[in-house]
Amino acid sequence: MFNISAFTSATLRMDARITYEGKSADEVFDIMGDPERITDWYLLAKQVKMHPQVEGEEQSFNVEFTFFGDVFEEILHWDPPHRYVYLAKGDDFPIKDYVACIEVTEEGAGCGTMSWKIYSDVIEGEHFQRILPVILPAINEASMNKLCELIGGTSCTVDSYF
Template identity: 20%
Template sequence: MTFSAVGNDRGFADVVKKIRAPLRFEGVGYYDVPPEKMFAVVSEPASMSKWLPMLKSLQMSHAASENGPSACGVGSERSCSFSMMGDVFERVIWWNPPHGYAFSFQPKSKMMMPTRDHSVVFLVRPHGNGGSEFVFRTYFDWQPGLMRFMAARMMPMMLNMSFVNLQKQLGGKGGKARRVA
């Protein structure tokens, strides 16, 4: 795996070492908002449902956050519900506003989401005159089963829909996701 550094990558290299699965999908998009705004859109629960397709609900808890019970940080947890995919439990494993964050991703149904050792990384970098580059990476190992083939086609479609939704909301060139492995 190849990992590029990010501006002010405090802790990023350490979290990447902990990710055991290969990079499967990566998307890069360019938007007409500063990194602080971009980070808020991709990290705040109220904003995520506006750009992330099929997200029905998201509940967040900071009870185990390194930043205390009222602020997001490493240890914060999310319970998400997605149309067609079911419920997902996420735990923040790297938090560095406005540069990015990462979380482990544990689907309740291995049939609908046939992955294990699943982690997601969101990176935000300055780009152009006041804009942002947003990088979305997802790492996992495939579980065997029929849904694996459907999920392999659905994931890039969902990621590309996310980039389109972000472009409509924020302006800019948008982006595209690609399958890496």
């Protein structure tokens, strides 16, 4: 059984789930696990900058976000097509202990559930402490609805605890 506590002790801030049909777990994971697809569905993502891959290491990249500038994302755990865990950090990224887990669970032939959970406890800066709990739930929900269309989603739920 997978346990996120090996990667973070932070509080769960978002629990999003998409039930999908018409795609395999591999196909869904390929969409979620491809950094260059982030701009297809995440509203604040402007551009993905891939770094040269170092042999024996996971691919690293930066995502340029509206509001947050360049955010470096590092893969902490990679287990296709089941799950991956990543952290995000950047000079202008106010969530200082951000860790997320993407999981794909196949529940039958061509159907299953994809989940995205975000963990964090530290938001830096009074401005961001006030505004992120207001805007991130709506942005994340709209982004998940876009992703839902890409992966054959039949339902989408987003629970936010920011």
